[in-house]
Amino acid sequence: MLLVHPIREVGKFFPVLIGLVVAGGASGIGPWALLGVGVPVALGVVRYLTTTYRIAGGRVELRRGLLQRHTLATPVDRVRAVDLTASPIHRILGLATVVIGTGSVASGADERLELDALPREEAARLRSELLHARPAATPDQAAAGGAVPDEEHVVARFSPRWLWYAPFSGTVLVAFGALAGATFQIAESVHLRVSEADLAGIGTTFVLSAVVGVLLVAVLVVVGGYLVVNGGFVLARYRTAWHVRRGLLTHREISIDMARLAGVSLGEPALLRLAHGRRVNAIVTGLSGEGQSTSSMLLPPAPAATGYDVASAVLGDPTPVTAPLRSHGRAAATRRFSRALLGSLPFVALVVAGVVAGGPVALLALAVVPVVLALALAVDRVRTLGHGFVAGHVVMRSGSVLRSRDVLAADHVIGWNLRATWFQRRAGLVSLTATTAGGKGRVHVPDVSTDDAIALAEEATPDLLGQFLVP
Amino acid sequence: MTQLREPAHRVSPRARLMWHVETAISATVVAVGLGVGAYFATPDGLRWWLTGLAVVVCAVVAVVVPQWRYRVHRWEVSPTAVYTQRGWWARERRIAPMSRVQTVDFAQGPLARLFGLASVTVTTASAAGPLQIEGLDRDVALALTDELTRKADLVAGDAT
Secondary structure, three states, X not given: OEEEOOOOOHHHHHHHHHHHHHHHHHOOOOHHHHHHHHHHHXXXXXXXXXXXXXXXXXXXXXXXXXXXXXXXXXXXXXOOEEEEEEOHHHHHOOEEEEEEEOOOOOOOOOOOEEEEEEEHHHHHHHHHHHHHOOOOXXXXXXXXXXXXXXXXXXXXXXXXXXXXXXXXXXXXXXXXXXXXXHHHHHHHHOOOOOOXXXXXXXXXXXXXXXXXXXXXXXXXXXXXXXXXHHOOOEEEEEOOEEEEEEOOOOEEEXXXXXXXXXXXXXXXXXXXXXXXXXXXXXXEEOXXXXXXXXXXXXXEEEEHHHHHHHHHHHHOOOHHHHOOOEOOHHHHHHHHHHHHHHHHXXXXXXXXXXXXXXXXXXXXXXHHHHHHHHHHHHHHHHHHOEEEEEOOEEEEEEOOOEEEEEEEEHHHOOEEEEEEEHHHHHOOEXXXXXXXXXXXXXXXXXXXXXXXXXXXXXHHOXXXXXXXXXX | OOOEOOOXXXXXXXXXXXXXXXXXXXHHHHHXXXXXXXXXXXXXXXXXXXXXXXXXXXXXXXHHHHHHHHHHOEEEEOOOEEEEEEEOOEEEXXXXXXXXXXXXXXXXXXXXXXXXXXXXXXXXOOOOOOEEEEEEEHHHHHHHHHHHHHHHHHOOOOOO
């Protein structure tokens, strides 16, 4: 039985202390502020001192709390991923935080298997123990501990060229919005008085240059953010797990057990496609898509070819990534067009109403814009729509602005949902969802012909649907 | 041309009455809201027409939807899988292998208790895939819960 107390020296709760002093100091000076710092620090110290963990009898146990004792326990074979994070303060002190990912849906702060501020070597040892010990470690491996000089196989490594893809990831729009909002706030708080004459002086060039300026700053912020989060990115395979290392300031090392890797999702949003980029996420059993999406990232926005390489390497077979997919035919295409056009209708109606209300007739030309946009969107959506069963994987691709190609191993499919509205039933179509225990819990493709949907489900999970078919 | 057939069993006929009561309650609330809105927010000529329309639409929904729902809602349990169908305008069929069943929930709301009905929810490890059967006769639901729990217990592994 291995019993380890994470606390060896008092100095190790320093990260908590420094963080709190800095945060508390910013809020004001005085005895009250000191109390405000002192109480959380005391609580942090108590929490730190009372947290212990151990691995025994095939279980990880985590105990904490002084008055209200909390014991969390999970079987070691339920561990899907181990996440090592080290903030700059942690790094200075040689510490790391370990988060153990299990299949649990409950993700409240109290239910997380999280160990803050472990010494770095101990964190690494814990990780290798959790991930590698399980498949009956051979005696020589066990004897050598975690330091077996096995070859680490690197699949992708950060290159400064990747920064080109950062502005195309969609976060630029968010940053632009935030910056524009902040600019307005500042303008308001300094009580800028704008007179009629000033307004007259504001020309289109001024507005344009202001917008371009904010956009430039937004791009810089996003590229900087990308560099800080993804700098030094390495994706590598070591023994039976995939390891993702990244971060310039805060180091993160995410390890995903290969047996729990259900598939990959290749994100190809429209903007990123323009730049010939692609991102890759893992669909991991027990890592939910929401909230933990950063821990399932296999590749940040990067060159499309790198995306293919990573996906092929992770799947162990390039065909599910490259194979042509079965398109969904006329009925599905008709639905894409009618839905897109229906969506543009309100905008057209708005323009028409404007003309009826007395606007110039030339305004009607504006009504063409939403229609053209809708048609372009529909064409792209039709081209994207596809599905297939390739080399033991269910492959589904859909979307346009947020296009993605999802690849899910057949033995990770844990159910099927077939949903059809009255319109879809009339057109002989059905929206097909394969459910799985990881990621968003499902991979989905709309408007498959009923025959194709059943054929795909039969191929992926033989003998499941057969019993429910019309004889 | 392969086709999925419907699941074998209908839910209890009493479910229709329960759904009628349920939709009638919510339809009344919506109708009152829409009616009041239409009465105050529209010009005189249209007022009664719009109020009437809101009431008629809600009444039709309360009468038609439960019947439609009853025709769609079906379920079946085979030795190796659970198969459900629910909805009305949009019909959703869900199939889960018995080997992936994680929990079986038996639930009775206040209205369901009044009618002697219950619902059974079968969950898998996926966030997207609970199979729900509403409006089952209470005894049928209890027997089903028992059967499913027993079958799910027989399977080794953690059903992911």
